[in-house]
Every structure is written in structure tokens, then in C-alpha cells.
Amino acid sequence: MNRARRLSLRSGQAVVTLALLPDVRYAWADAVVASSTGSTANDAPPLAYFLRGVGPAAKPVLHLGWVLAAVCCFVCIVIAVMLGIALFRRRRRQDQEALTSGGGLRFVYVGTALSTVALLAIAVYMLVVLAQVADPPREPALTVTVTAYDWWWKVDYGDGDQQFSTANEIHIPTGVPVLVMLKSADVIHAFWVPQLSGKTQTIPGVVNRQWIQADKPGIYRGQCTQYCGVQHAHMAFEVLAQPQADFERWYSAQQRTAPAPATARAARGAKLFEERCSGCHAVRGSKAAGVQAPDLTHVMSRRLLAAGTLVNSPENLMNWIQHTQEIKPGALMPDMKLSPAEAGDLFAYLSTLR
């Protein structure tokens, strides 16, 4: 766990981990992120950055949130002050008479009028914000289809021959609107990248639309926000916003199919993959064409495994394959029983999928 992001309080045996409030520590948090860019996924910006929008689909909503919070605080303070005055001020005789003769109702009228005006103004502001974020300011530069599965995200780019798919990792170019078509393969989930946009549900049989835009390169954590079953909490993903040239390099690398295994070990691993994994997983360029699980053609290029559950390292990868149900109980992949030799062969093959 990133030490700078979490504060651990040790008392006896118990370790309590608190997420630090992000709003008071922008500069500090930025320094941490800057110093960690390019290192392991553990250092990825936490979801807690939700108080900081980085694109035009997120900022108006964020401002609305701050204004509403300020209005609520203001109302609480006004009420507290008035209550304090009422409690501590000595009541004068004519006040007493005014109240008992019905004059106190005046306060009810004034209060109701003020609240009505305030609430109406807020309602109008909300409608304006909704209109602002409903559509991108210009034609989206890219359309990505994201399908939610129990408990991971399939991400499809392009169409026809050019089509390729990846999992739990959405790459976008910076500074342009990107349209995300949202589908669900099973139950209702919800797509949320707090720094880039509000939440949008994915509903079986329906295609929802959400646009996102990142004004700065970076890694923006996303999360399913509609309870969808036991591993809902482990249904995260990342949006990687890159300058156009980097994005294009990534895009053409992903379009490539997997190379034929070059060594005897990798060839044995490929055969094992075909026998044991291809019912669920696909590797483009091989016979494996399963559709119910993440496409593994470029699995080694991904930062995280199993929808943000693990950092993608060789150890974690092989652990995941053999102890899936310990790492993510209920995930729709069984523990794969492999002998040490089989695991070695399989790894030799998987490590070619970059």
C-alpha cells in the first residue's frame, strides 16, 4: 500500500488505515503522484482524488458539489446562530406580546420565502450543470465500447477487422472528448471515473452513453458503483490518458495479433493454454477464442490484473491463475491446477503476450 496515501495508526496489534482527505493536500498529493509516475500500480492515484476534476465532463459537477456543500454549511451556521441568540438573549416584554398575539408567524413567512428562493436557485443551477455535461462540446474524437461483466470490464476499440479488445484499462488521448458506449453482459453495474465524469449505469439490453475528457495525461481510477455481487468492490479499472502520439503507439501495438511461440517451452505453454484456458479467454492470432473472460492477447502490457485487484507482476500473474478463488473469491474463473512444469511452460507463453 502506498505509504504516502494512507495513514496507518498502530495501536497494539491493530492497524487502522485511514484514507487521507484529498482536498486539503493537493500539492502534497501531486508531488507523490509525480514522484511515482512510471513505477508500480500501487502508486496509482487513488480513487480518493474524486474531489479534483480534470475534464469538462467532471468540473461542472464538482463545482456544483462544492456550492451545495457551501450552501448547506451556511444554512447550518445561520440556524445555529439564531438558535444561540434565542437561547441566550433575555426576552423583552413586547417580544413576548408579539409572539403570543401571532406576530411570530412573520418569521415563518420570511423563512419560507428565503428557503424557496434558495432552493429554486439551486434547482436552476442543477439543470444548467446537467445541460453542460449532457453532451461533449464537440464531436467525440474516439468511441470506445465498455461492457461490464461480473466482475471486470471489457473494453472494445474499433470495428470490423480493426477491432480489438482489452480489459480493465481504457486508453484515451488527452484533450479530446471520448464517447463511452456502456453495456452490461449480466446485471446492472455502474461506470464511474470520478475525476472525469459522473456515474452512468450499465444495464443489460440497453446501451448508455457517457463522454469523458482528460485535460492532462495521467491515470484515473474508475470503479463500479452499483452493487453487483460479491466482488463488486474488486471491479475497478483505469483510464490512461496519453498524449496523442503515445496513444497511437499503444493503439497500433494493441491491434497486432500474438506472435507464434518461438521456444519449445512457450509452444508447450500455448498448447496448455488452448486446452485449459481457451474456453473462456481469447488470444488473437491463436486458436483461443473464448468470449466470457478478458482477452489476453496483450495481457503483459496491462498495469493491473483482475479488475484492479493485483499489480501485474510475474508472481501475481501465476498466483492469480492458480489461486484465483483465494484472491478474488467468487470470481468466474476456477483455480487452475498446474504442476510446476506446466506453470513454467504457461508463463513462458504468457510472457510473450505483450
Ligand code: HEC
Ligand atoms: C471458466 C472460465 C475461465 C477459465 C477456464 C480460465 N479463466 Fe482466466 N479469467 C476468467 C474470468 C471470468 C476472468 C476475470 C475475473 C475477474 O477479474 O473477476 C479471468 C481473468 C484472468 C486473468 C486476468 C486478466 C486481466 O486482464 O485482468 C488472467 C491472466 C487469466 N484469467 C488467465 C487464465 C489462464 C492462464 C487460464 C488457463 C490456465 C484461465 N485464465 C482459465 C475466466 C476463466
Ligand SMILES: [Cu+2]
Ligand atoms: Cu458493481
